[in-house]
Amino acid sequence: MSLTKEQMIKLYRNLIRAHEYDTTMYRRMMSGRLIGFYHPGEGAMAPGVAAHTIMRDGDYTFPHHRAHGMAAMVSREMDIKRYLAEHTGKQGGCCEGRSSFHGSFPEKGLFMYSGYIGAQFSPAVGWGWAAKRNGRSQISFCGAGDGGFGQGRAHEAMLMSQNWKLPVIFWCENNGLAIYGDAAEMHPTEDISSLAQGYGMPAMVIDGQDLFACAEAAVAAFEHAREGKGPVFVELKTCRYHEHDIGTPDLRGDVQRSEEEIAELRDRDPVLLATKRVLDEGILSQDEIDQIKAQAKQEVEDNWNWADAQPIAQPTEEELMAAVFAP
Amino acid sequence: MREITLINAVKEAYIEEMERDESVFMVGQDLRGGIFNHTKGLYEQFGDRIVDTPISESGMYGTAFGAAQTGEYRPIVDFMFAGFSMVTFSEVSVTTGQQYFLHGGKTPMPIVITAAMGTGGRLANDHAMSVMGAYLRQPGIKVAFASCPADAKGLMKAAIRENNPVFIPFHMGLQSEVGPVPDGDHVVPLGVADVKREGSDVTVLASGMQTKFSLMAAEKLKGEFSVEVVDPRTLDPFDMPLLLKSLEKTNRLVIVDEDWENSGFASTISARVVEEGFDLLDAPIRRVCFPNMPIPGGYMEPYIMPNADKIEAAIRDVCA
Numbered sequence: 001m002s003l004t005k006e007q008m009i010k011l012y013r014n015l016i017r018a019h020e021y022d023t024t025m026y027r028r029m030m031s032g033r034l035i036g037f038y039h040p041g042e043g044a045m046a047p048g049v050a051a052h053t054i055m056r057d058g059d060y061t062f063p064h065h066r067a068h069g070m071a072a073m074v075s076r077e078m079d080i081k082r083y084l085a086e087h088t089g090k091q092g093g094c095c096e097g098r099s100s101f102h103g104s105f106p107e108k109g110l111f112m113y114s115g116y117i118g119a120q121f122s123p124a125v126g127w128g129w130a131a132k133r134n135g136r137s138q139i140s141f142c143g144a145g146d147g148g149f150g151q152g153r154a155h156e157a158m159l160m161s162q163n164w165k166l167p168v169i170f171w172c173e174n175n176g177l178a179i180y181g182d183a184a185e186m187h188p189t190e191d192i193s194s195l196a197q198g199y200g201m202p203a204m205v206i207d208g209q210d211l212f213a214c215a216e217a218a219v220a221a222f223e224h225a226r227e228g229k230g231p232v233f234v235e236l237k238t239c240r241y242h243e244h245d246i247g248t249p250d251l252r253g254d255v256q257r258s259e260e261e262i263a264e265l266r267d268r269d270p271v272l273l274a275t276k277r278v279l280d281e282g283i284l285s286q287d288e289i290d291q292i293k294a295q296a297k298q299e300v301e302d303n304w305n306w307a308d309a310q311p312i313a314q315p316t317e318e319e320l321m322a323a324v325f326a327p
Numbered sequence: 328m329r330e331i332t333l334i335n336a337v338k339e340a341y342i343e344e345m346e347r348d349e350s351v352f353m354v355g356q357d358l359r360g361g362i363f364n365h366t367k368g369l370y371e372q373f374g375d376r377i378v379d380t381p382i383s384e385s386g387m388y389g390t391a392f393g394a395a396q397t398g399e400y401r402p403i404v405d406f407m408f409a410g411f412s413m414v415t416f417s418e419v420s421v422t423t424g425q426q427y428f429l430h431g432g433k434t435p436m437p438i439v440i441t442a443a444m445g446t447g448g449r450l451a452n453d454h455a456m457s458v459m460g461a462y463l464r465q466p467g468i469k470v471a472f473a474s475c476p477a478d479a480k481g482l483m484k485a486a487i488r489e490n491n492p493v494f495i496p497f498h499m500g501l502q503s504e505v506g507p508v509p510d511g512d513h514v515v516p517l518g519v520a521d522v523k524r525e526g527s528d529v530t531v532l533a534s535g536m537q538t539k540f541s542l543m544a545a546e547k548l549k550g551e552f553s554v555e556v557v558d559p560r561t562l563d564p565f566d567m568p569l570l571l572k573s574l575e576k577t578n579r580l581v582i583v584d585e586d587w588e589n590s591g592f593a594s595t596i597s598a599r600v601v602e603e604g605f606d607l608l609d610a611p612i613r614r615v616c617f618p619n620m621p622i623p624g625g626y627m628e629p630y631i632m633p634n635a636d637k638i639e640a641a642i643r644d645v646c647a
Contacts, residue, residue: 060397095431104430111396111434112426122385122418126393129378130400140393153415156386163381324428324467326435326490 003215007053008283011215012274013292015049018071019271020296021080024304025067025087029246035089036100041067043209043241046270047173050214051141052076054222058136060109060127062120064143064173066240069103069113072143078105081303090310096323097313109138117178118144118151125157128166128231137226140168147178149192158231162199167225169218170196170233173208179244180251196233208238211274239265328507336476336508337497338365340483341403343512345373348401351487352376354390355405362407363443363502384415391438392418396426401437401487409444409496410456423492424467435490439483440468445499445536446585446617446632451624455499457586457617462494463563463595469517470562471495474538476506478560481515489517498535520566522573526555529642530573532596533583534559537615537633541583544638552646562592570596571604578609579645583633588616613641 003011022041029038041048048063048071055061055076063072068087073080079094083103086093095102102113109127114120120142127140148154149172161168172192176183183192196203202224206217214236221232241262243250250257266272278284284292315323331339345351353369358377361367370377380387384406391402406412412419419440426436440462446455462470469491473479479497486493523538524545531554533541538558545554557573559565574580580600582593593614600612615633623631 060393093431095429098431099429102429104433106396106398106430106433109397111393112422112430114422116417116422119417119422122389122415122422123393123396125386125389126391126395126402127397128393129390130394130397133375134399153385153389156381156383157389159381160383160386160390320428323432325469326427326432 003212003219005283007215008212008278011050011053011211012278012284014053014075015045015211015271015274016292017296017299018045018049018067018074020300021070021074022067024300025070026246034087036087037245037247039065039068039245040240040242041071043265043269044173044175044238045071046211046274047171047208047214047236047238048072048143049075050211051143051171051218054215054218055139055141058109059139059141060111060131061141062110062112062124062143064145064171066145066173068101069110072110073103073105076108078108078110081306084303084307085310088307089312090307091313092310093313118148118153120144121148121151121153121157124168125160125166128161128168129164131167132164132228138167139222139225140166141171142168143171143173145178146172146174146176146183146187146192147181149195150178150186158195158199158201161231162201165228165230167228168231169221169225170231172233172235173238174235175238175240177240177244177252179248180253182252191235193233193235201231201233203233203235205235205237208236209268209270209273211270212277241265328509330505330507331476332502333473333476333479333497333504333506334364334502336480337483340480340487341365341369342372344484344487345376350399351401351403352378353403353405354378354380354387356380356382356387356407358405366405384411385418388415388418392423395436395438396434398434403439403441403487406440406442408454409442409458410453412440412442413458413461416461420461420465420468424465426467427491428467436492437490438492439486440492440494442496443499444496445501446622447500447536447628449624449626449628452622455622455628459562459584459586460591463592464590467492469493469564471517471560472534472562473497473560474501474523474535474558476504477508477513478515478521478558480508481513482517482560484514485517488514493517500536501539515560517561518564518566519560520569521558521560522555523558524554524556526553527576528553529579529581529646530555530557530570530577531581531583531638531642532557532559532570533638534562535585537583537585540633540635541638543635544642547635548639548642552642554642565596567599567603570600571607574600574604574607578607580608580612581615581638581641581645582612583615583638585617585633587619588614589619591616610645613645615641
């Protein structure tokens, strides 16, 4: 179950790329150059990168909304410049500029987004049902945060997935906060994955700051599902360094999160930890790491240049009315 | 022409469409045993394409919705009673209607939502409510409703072949209604209304059981008023040209809807007729709907709900 050197390099590269996209989104939102809102992912990107790097073409996915699923888009090689265009209301956006912030790349198994936390639990059952029936060893990846598991539909999805032994991965990125809601107040147990026991579902609790531990968990969980053994609950303990979404105060309950708390969390920054690991184990040299970072910056800059060059999407009312239904 | 019950006409549609297209499957609760006649025996023929779930409406609907999103399946979701679909309202209404449009028109959603629906059986609100308004309200969903076996079969076939979400319940009280159904691949296209009875004094627009009640009222009033009964068959997209053509002849309109009066089908069509056919009207439009109260049970349903007597009164009113 240990990762190959190749896998580790790919994972590392994807983390750096995802981090770079997140940084530019953050900057743009702060300077009023982004539509809608943005939920910054700094400190929280390892789980999404890990899962989606390990995933295969053909797998269905709904990534957690931290960093708007860009960890997934980057790692599944989706045409991310079209997401940048979408988020800036441009023609060529992945949703034709109609959604403000929905990511959709159906050719890569990412079908939808939603403003409703936990909306994904419902169709995740259907993706799992289809995957099982298709017989092509696909998985249905259902990403969510600690908050999303408050939804009743999460229960239904877990119940039905386990009943039918569907290849659904319940991937809980637990950062301990749902906007201001402290997970300690909102969940009766410390581990949200303790829910899985109630369904006879296997579960793991993973250090969500450790990119490679997340990836190993993904390997194990996905294999279990692909072999027809049923769903798996993977809980990643993670955190976020910024507020829930840019512009909203960074509170826990009604108390501002302290600088000390954030500083301590930054000690275990996933990029920091992953860089140390690849250097210590001789997976990558410092030169190679610098190159990866430079390439990531260039990739992100090129894609933003493309998105910025697109005209704003402003179809007529008639054109929009004609787009409500498929032919 | 052979005559069969409405519920068996729907069953024929299911069998023919599932034989025709392997990607069609059905998900609901107690389908294998069959609460209503139209799913009895389907499991024997179609096996694991008939899927029973726990009482988990959002997961049940999600099975269909997610499968449809993958582009490889055409699901039929059966809620048993239409009112139960309200348990998963955000899924059936909001998420369903917006999927195709908001996500760039790349994921057509060929999903059929069905159930028994209808007032008059003394089952009270949750089992009896007409939820037409809820589905009509949300853009991105088509809505159809049959008043006779031939239309029940034809509309269901059209709905299954449609590449968009269609809400198409069947009326509880019409299950055993017997009527002629053509042989062969009988499809009634969505968006086409039908004149069920020709007349010249007044147009009564009515669907489901209310079409039957309107025909009863029309027959009773024969000799006194010549009543044209128009069955929308599809409530959205609605066949306005056919209605306007009828009004060119009659100049008077009564709209009957078993749904609540508030913000329902009757209100929308009234407003549109005023906008698009004002000059055709010789009298104000009358709507006959369920009053804005939860549906009472007991022995109250039959006289509170729209019925032949209320339709007759409305006809007299606009013809006065």
